[in-house]
Amino acid sequence: MARTDVVVGTDGTVAGAAAVQWAAREAGRRGAPLRIVHVFDWDYDELHSDCTGGRADVARQIAETVVRAAVRQARTAAPGVEVEGDVLTGDAGAHLIELSGTVALVVTGTHRRSTLSGLLRGSVSMRLATHAGCPVVVVRGPGTPGTGPVVVGVHDPARSDALLRAGYEAAELYGCGLRVVHSFIPVSTPWAVPGAPAADDEAERALLTRALAPWQERHPLVLTTMTLSHLPAAAALESASRGAGLVVVGSRGHGAIAGTLLGSTALHLMRHAGCAVAVVRPHRPALQDLRP
Numbered sequence: 001m002a003r004t005d006v007v008v009g010t011d012g013t014v015a016g017a018a019a020v021q022w023a024a025r026e027a028g029r030r031g032a033p034l035r036i037v038h039v040f041d042w043d044y045d046e047l048h049s050d051c052t053g054g055r056a057d058v059a060r061q062i063a064e065t066v067v068r069a070a071v072r073q074a075r076t077a078a079p080g081v082e083v084e085g086d087v088l089t090g091d092a093g094a095h096l097i098e099l100s101g102t103v104a105l106v107v108t109g110t111h112r113r114s115t116l117s118g119l120l121r122g123s124v125s126m127r128l129a130t131h132a133g134c135p136v137v138v139v140r141g142p143g144t145p146g147t148g149p150v151v152v153g154v155h156d157p158a159r160s161d162a163l164l165r166a167g168y169e170a171a172e173l174y175g176c177g178l179r180v181v182h183s184f185i186p187v188s189t190p191w192a193v194p195g196a197p198a199a200d201d202e203a204e205r206a207l208l209t210r211a212l213a214p215w216q217e218r219h220p221l222v223l224t225t226m227t228l229s230h231l232p233a234a235a236a237l238e239s240a241s242r243g244a245g246l247v248v249v250g251s252r253g254h255g256a257i258a259g260t261l262l263g264s265t266a267l268h269l270m271r272h273a274g275c276a277v278a279v280v281r282p283h284r285p286a287l288q289d290l291r292p
Contacts, residue, residue, distance in 0.1 A: 004032045008107040009096050009124065014108035019139040020070045021077040022276060023107035026080035029173050032104065036070045036085040038063050039092035063087045066212050071128035071178045093127040109139050110270060125270060129251055129279040135166060136269045148243040149177040153233055153265060157182065157211035167248045168219040177223040181240050183233040199275035201228055212234055234268035242274040251281045254279045
């Protein structure tokens with residue numbers, strides 16, 4: 001596989017089908033091949049004791065049926081895209097994380113149910129967002145793209161290049177605007193006038209403007225708007241995601257327990273955003289890989 005490829009993991013559910021359709025359209029926009037992966041996690045002890053029986057064969061046949069259906073869905077959603085499907089055995093998260101080191105983007109769906117046990121175990125989407133070697137998109141809702149702008153959540157404007165690069169590249173690719181949301185808690189002073197703009201707002205706006213300047217110069221056709229919010233980042237971005245085409249957030253990196261270092265904002269959006277969520281690790285390639 002090439003570094004420009006798009007990989008999508010599917011489990012044959014409605015959420016998996018939505019991820020396949022979204023990934024197919026994304027591959028079409030990029031002019032990139034799409035690889036569909038279905039991993040069936042056959043219990044090793046059961047497989048070992050039944051190595052001469054038919055249950056493993058039946059499980060693989062079901063998995064192959066899931067992949068064939070996904071390939072049809074992808075070709076219907078994006079005719080002309082080069083699509084291949086693979087069946088793998090083992091742990092879905094581990095396989096997709098391994099693949100993420102050689103491709104441009106990994107796409108996965110998410111199930112709406114959310115439990116404490118699921119958080120402690122770590123879902124496939126959480127593990128990918130935490131450990132993947134490339135950007136990860138978690139598709140929420142239908143696989144049809146939103147028509148609104150790309151939204152980027154910026155915590156520290158001075159250290160936001162990876163996020164801004166991803167956001168501008170996505171907005172340019174989709175032909176839409178970019179909305180940059182910067183949440184911060186203003187410093188309260190005894191002499192502050194109620195209802196008046198805080199001095200912190202002007203300082204933060206200046207920092208954000210400075211951070212955006214080189215990216216606006218590189219992407220002059222992308223209409224950029226800035227939103228300063230005193231709400232927690234998760235709440236501000238969840239609100240901004242309603243009607244957006246994509247929301248882009250950062251990941252803190254790696255952790256022993258899935259999600260512990262993913263970041264509360266990214267984790268919240270993966271469960272509650274109104275559109276697909278792209279998680280970009282600061283030191284990794286952004287939403288589109290560097291072209292040769």
